[in-house]
Amino acid sequence: MAIDIHEETNLRLTRRTFLGKTVRGVGSLALASLLSPSLINAAEIEKWQGIITTPHVPPKAKRIIHLCMAGGPSHLETLDYKPKLAELDGQPMPKSFTEGQPIAQLQGQADSLKCLGPTHEFKKWGQSGQEMSTAFPHIGSLADDICIVRSLKTEQINHDPAHTFMNTGTAIAGRPSMGSWLLYGLGSENENLPGYVVLISSGGGQDQPIATRQWHSGFLPGQFQGVQFHSIGDPVHYVTNPDGVSTEQQRDVVDAVQNLNGMLDETVDDPTIATRISQYEMAFRMQTSVPELTDISKEPQHVLDMYGATPGDGSYASNCLLARRLAERGVRFIQLYHRGWDHHGGIEDAIKTTSGYVDKATAALVNDLKQRGMLDETLVIWGGEFGRTPMAQGTGRDHHIKGFSMWMAGGGIKGGVSYGNTDELGYNAVENIVHVHDFHATMLHLFGINHEKLVYRFQGRDFRLTDVHGHVVRDILA
Numbered sequence: 001m002a003i004d005i006h007e008e009t010n011l012r013l014t015r016r017t018f019l020g021k022t023v024r025g026v027g028s029l030a031l032a033s034l035l036s037p038s039l040i041n042a043a044e045i046e047k048w049q050g051i052i053t054t055p056h057v058p059p060k061a062k063r064i065i066h067l068c069m070a071g072g073p074s075h076l077e078t079l080d081y082k083p084k085l086a087e088l089d090g091q092p093m094p095k096s097f098t099e100g101q102p103i104a105q106l107q108g109q110a111d112s113l114k115c116l117g118p119t120h121e122f123k124k125w126g127q128s129g130q131e132m133s134t135a136f137p138h139i140g141s142l143a144d145d146i147c148i149v150r151s152l153k154t155e156q157i158n159h160d161p162a163h164t165f166m167n168t169g170t171a172i173a174g175r176p177s178m179g180s181w182l183l184y185g186l187g188s189e190n191e192n193l194p195g196y197v198v199l200i201s202s203g204g205g206q207d208q209p210i211a212t213r214q215w216h217s218g219f220l221p222g223q224f225q226g227v228q229f230h231s232i233g234d235p236v237h238y239v240t241n242p243d244g245v246s247t248e249q250q251r252d253v254v255d256a257v258q259n260l261n262g263m264l265d266e267t268v269d270d271p272t273i274a275t276r277i278s279q280y281e282m283a284f285r286m287q288t289s290v291p292e293l294t295d296i297s298k299e300p301q302h303v304l305d306m307y308g309a310t311p312g313d314g315s316y317a318s319n320c321l322l323a324r325r326l327a328e329r330g331v332r333f334i335q336l337y338h339r340g341w342d343h344h345g346g347i348e349d350a351i352k353t354t355s356g357y358v359d360k361a362t363a364a365l366v367n368d369l370k371q372r373g374m375l376d377e378t379l380v381i382w383g384g385e386f387g388r389t390p391m392a393q394g395t396g397r398d399h400h401i402k403g404f405s406m407w408m409a410g411g412g413i414k415g416g417v418s419y420g421n422t423d424e425l426g427y428n429a430v431e432n433i434v435h436v437h438d439f440h441a442t443m444l445h446l447f448g449i450n451h452e453k454l455v456y457r458f459q460g461r462d463f464r465l466t467d468v469h470g471h472v473v474r475d476i477l478a
Contacts, residue, residue, distance in 0.1 A: 055449070061446040062411075069382065071206065071339060075150070075405035075426060080405050103399075105399075121134045127416070129143075146413075147476045150419070153429050162385035166436055182443075183332055184220050184224045196215065198227065199334075201314060201315055203353075219463070293325055293329065296318060317364075366409055382408075386404055387401075387404025390425045413478060437467070440466050441470035
């Protein structure tokens with residue numbers, strides 16, 4: 001028989017009263033630890049340690065820096081050289097490749113599609129001899145430290161759903177991002193900063209918008225969502241005290257709000273209240289930790305020069321330097337979006353321009369981590385949401401999902417190797433295919449997590465980042 005709503009509420013109140021009255025309010029505990037740590041044992045405050053208390057496999061990585069080249073960089077101008085495509089430049093694209101295939105804005109034009117050869121030269125770099133574009137000389141110098149994966153496949157051909165698929169493993173909006181899954185699984189190493197931070201820059205081409213749902217926690221508790229930091233102005237919106245409000249006044253406000261939340265938490269069984277309390281606690285701590293963190297002007301000049309960073313300019317270079325600082329402070333998942341890779345036209349010059357924004361700073365980040373002894377425990381990922389077509393779209397290339405490239409370094413990844421291949425025209429991934437689900441499974445494995453065991457029950461079923469798919473790509477593991 002159904003329970004009356006009033007009876008259900010009374011049952012909740014009875015249970016909550018029994019539990020809640022035995023301890024002080026959570027909000028009071030949190031605030032007391034912030035304002036006067038000597039008044040309370042910090043161990044009494046529950047800190048999220050992660051749902052994975054014992055690693056499933058020995059972990060290699062402690063943190064991720066995901067360099068997301070938003071817009072879809074062309075694998076054919078960056079990491080995947082195709083001499084046959086160069087040979088067929090300007091000639092009709094064989095219909096055997098394109099007929100009946102999803103090719104975005106070129107759909108239905110099979111009779112007029114023409115091959116577009118690589119617009120930049122490639123060369124072999126380093127002792128490993130990995131072949132990469134000469135448009136990226138600094139990234140090319142990393143050849144012996146990185147693993148190039150040339151056989152990626154995804155399922156979404158337009159930007160926003162493709163980003164959603166890359167971040168969450170599904171095109172369905174509202175699912176948790178991979179950063180949120182990782183934070184839920186392992187927790188954060190820093191109590192004064194979010195465990196998941198997002199930075200955005202742009203330059204070099206058409207800027208596609210990046211929706212905040214790309215770093216959302218979905219059905220996971222809100223404490224696991226990413227927090228966007230800004231390179232210009234206040235690093236985090238609304239963290240700085242308003243004009244005319246002193247620290248003491250701010251403490252009074254936080255004290256009052258936390259006490260109200262704590263009182264409600266004693267009587268209503270609502271997990272969002274606990275999340276709200278933890279977020280207020282984090283925000284208060286961030287008021288002192290974030291300004292120091294984001295002030296890269298304190299870095300030595302030779303470090304600023306190495307990255308090509310100018311403090312306060314909001315550039316990708318400054319964000320790369322800030323990513324290293326975040327990694328040093330124990331932030332678990334750091335995601336840098338650079339908008340500027342949607343090269344539907346003028347791709348030859350556009351690649352030069354966009355590479356000018358990211359090439360030097362990317363190499364500087366990897367080398368800086370290596371010099372500081374951090375690269376072995378930091379997984380660095382460079383790539384976009386999909387690739388570009390071997391067929392011309394005027395003077396550019398259209399979106400492509402059947403085969404594209406990314407590279408990874410550090411964090412348990414083999415350096416100086418290439419994995420997988422596309423066909424002779426760079427259209428289909430044909431050798432050692434790596435689906436996005438496989439990428440996610442491998443990422444979690446490097447953190448000691450079996451992707452099949454990191455689950456969250458929601459609406460009557462168990463969900464996971466890889467859904468019912470995914471295999472660890474063991475051949476690229478160190």
